[in-house]
């Protein structure tokens with residue numbers, strides 16, 4: 001199949017590289033000429049395991065090309081994916097559709113012959129109808145279909161998620177479009193991935209409902225973890241105990257410093273706004289979002305408490321800055337709220353992250369960035385593990401303790417346990433581990 005992808009950001013690039021790898025002929029398009037030039041040179045603008053190799057391989061083999069212009073690739077394509085950003089609108093938190101609708105107008109002008117326009121960006125329910133209207137206005141004579149095909153990739157695991165998805169969701173209102181989508185995703189059927197066809201609005205809603213449910217699951221276990229601390233239980237044991245019930249499931253039950261990233265916080269806000277607009281307020285989701293915001297700040301208080309209540313003039317070491325491992329993404333990372341609150345309380349911050357320090361420099365001031373974990377903890381009053389990078393899973397705790405001014409270990413990802421930390425001579429604070 002010939003596919004054009006508008007937007008060569010995270011979703012567009014991963015989708016383009018994976019579809020090319022399936023054997024389709026793909027053009028990834030972006031307005032940003034410098035991004036396209038670097039992609040043409042084989043440089044990938046984001047950090048995502050395996051993506052660089054996949055892009056180079058498919059570019060060399062001629063199935064994946066890059067362009068700043070929409071016209072030719074779209075005229076040739078049987079399917080055009082819209083994968084541009086939908087950032088939160090500052091005035092009300094709703095998804096801003098400017099980029100989507102701009103892209104659709106460009107695409108509409110270039111379409112030729114029956115084409116399926118696939119909306120991959122996360123968009124409020126009913127956007128497919130708008131997209132259809134916009135194309136109709138520009139090209140009243142054209143034969144086309146608009147399909148919703150939300151993506152469920154996780155950063156850091158995007159290639160594996162694309163190639164082995166739990167399901168593919170396609171919201172389509174016409175049979176021809178369903179056939180085109182089935183052909184595009186046919187290679188995945190070998191992996192037994194279910195392709196779910198549904199109404200377009202249901203597909204749009206599925207994306208928000210999935211993210212809201214997952215985020216609520218995290219907010220839930222984080223509240224349980226607070227209660228565990230007070231009641232003398234261990235949240236890890238409780239999560240294991242409830243997770244084996246198939247109705248609950250064991251994934252997304254890791255208590256921690258709160259969820260971040262470019263998706264959950266933004267999509268929750270958009271869903272809350274959409275629910276209000278439809279007169280069906282999403283109170284559980286509103287609460288999950290509020291609980292999570294408060295939690296990030298509460299993590300700073302936890303660190304301050306571990307230091308005896310005063311951090312003014314003292315050095316705190318932060319291991320991990322990105323919102324999760326295997327990404328350089330700092331968006332809505334708990335580290336931002338935690339570091340800012342610690343700095344407000346007068347602390348000096350040293351930090352180390354295996355990949356995220358360049359991005360961190362753009363959002364955090366007055367942080368001393370370090371060579372590695374050991375350099376980072378040197379002279380520190382406390383060390384906080386904020387992101388569970390593999391590199392932090394087997395630290396030499398004895399060495400860490402001897403480098404530090406005081407042996408305070410605040411393990412916000414429960415990588416270590418009280419016994420292990422005790423043995424190395426640390427005062428240990430985890431998450432959800434009762435006294």
Ligand code: UGA
Pocket residue numbers: 151152153154155156211214218251252253254255256257258259260261262263264267323324
């Ligand atoms: C999330 C969803 O998992 C994807 O399915 C979805 O496609 C994506 O959003 C999106 O909408 O684009 P992502 O934000 O990349 O993916 O990362 P997750 O692995 O879901 O983690 C999100 C946050 O939740 C992280 O801050 C992580 O540390 C936190 N988390 C996750 C927990 O605190 N506990 C858990 O048990 C799981």
